[in-house]
Amino acid sequence: MSSLEEEERLVQMVHDFIESSESSSSSSPSSSKCLLSLQHHHQPSYFLTLQEILRSGNTEAEKEVLERVKKHLVMRSRRDGVLLKSSNGLKKWLVRKLKMDGFNASLCHTSWATSSGCPAGDYEYIDIMVEDEQTEEPIRLIVDIDFKSQFELARPTQAYKELTNILPSIFVGQEEKLNKIISLLCSAAKQSLKERGLHIPPWRTSTYMHSKWLSAGCQKCSENIESAFGRKNIEEENRSASVGNVAISMVKNPKRSAFGGGSASAAGAGPGCSGLSSQFSNMGINCC
Template sequence: MSSFEEESLYEMFDDFLDPESERKPPLLPIASSPKNPFYFDHNHAKYYILQEIVESGTSAEIEVLGSVIKHVRKKLLVDGGEDCSGLKKWLVKSLKKDGYSASLRHTYWPTSLTCPGGEYEYIDIIYESKRGGSKRVIIDLDFKSQFELARPTSEYKDLCDLLPSLFVGDDEKLKNIISILCGEAKNSFRQRGLHVPPWRTPCYMHSKWFSLPQRTTSRREVFATRIGIDVSSKVVARRKYDSLGADQCGLSSQFSAMSTRCG
């Protein structure tokens, strides 16, 4: 692995490995702000709402995050890590050893009138609570870069700087982040006199994590399916989620409720 890739991987987890670091409030220069007494309140509100979303976490998310950091930190210290794709595969194996129902998810969505086609790869876990319920936890090792713009406004940059490179959270948390960032990205492009590119629309961003995934099935699961035996309750829980929990772009009632529209 090149020194550049190794340095990038170390930077990816810097925020989590350095708990002493503090975030600074956004800077909104008067010279570039419109003459609106509510301008500062509105932009500060978005900043602090996003900050609260990013820094919040359920007990399941905190537990999974701890495991991810433990494994990745060990990997980086031992051999400097791998490329991001190789690191994902290795991390899935490590999380499975910890007892998690982890999978490498590869999403693909076709081109439509309002959204260009694409594909994406991330990790998810079906977390089973002690009370018997199950919940999907998304793990993205290259999260922040998905929202970065080449020529952002200062307001958008302030919001983007809040995002972690390593994301661990549930569907609702991710959808709220997409809603806020895509809304501000639209404002950023407009202020630059540019049209919003298709790959920066809510529809496209939403499709990365919420299109129907293609899951690589293990040989053990294939064999068990052929002879009619369920491998474990975790497999059943994941199949149930795959059939009911992954929603298509534009069809999610939760996504629509946040006033985030495709296109």
């Protein structure tokens, strides 16, 4: 039995003892202090364990995938001029981008039926198959761009807030790592809800949370991502990227013949317009 499980069992034993001896006024104050002391000792162990899990097993492949995912999302956000919200369309777009980067990426849709204490549900995330750096065996990486919000609670304790604060918004990692995070956060959530006098909702149980990412009923949608996204949108995006590359090239090389080799007026620009503005104007883009 791990130290974490032993502490959980000890806290539960003390809690049961206090409930069974509430009628005894002499033992109540000391018992309450004992429980409070154990809870304060218990919460830091959650925090330290989660930190250790998050720092472990960060392979070069995981780092590269995370870097690419962040880059694409930042570029998409800047292009649209709004904060991105996780959606089916955004995930499909990201899968297509990752496939263009050379990754074996798929959109995964999990679903599960109602079971004892666990309602039916479904979820979507991305997975990528990579080679192990040492054995060259295939490894499955799970990518979730809305990871942190999945563990939010109503009226969380300060200790639980501190736990979720160190969770990454974007998760990239193997199933083993994810399994440890889910188990720890579900245990901490249970403790937080108990301290608030709240019942554990079915969608926050360990079984439900594990089903989101680790359910056996997972369907991969790696084919026809491009057609689902829309050929027209792809062409428009590629055209925008091409214009952006031209602009960057001209900014880096201001003395190139693209500016007409002279002043703004010599390049056909109006008064007060730069050569760069003229080039954008010729491309049908108003940058003013």
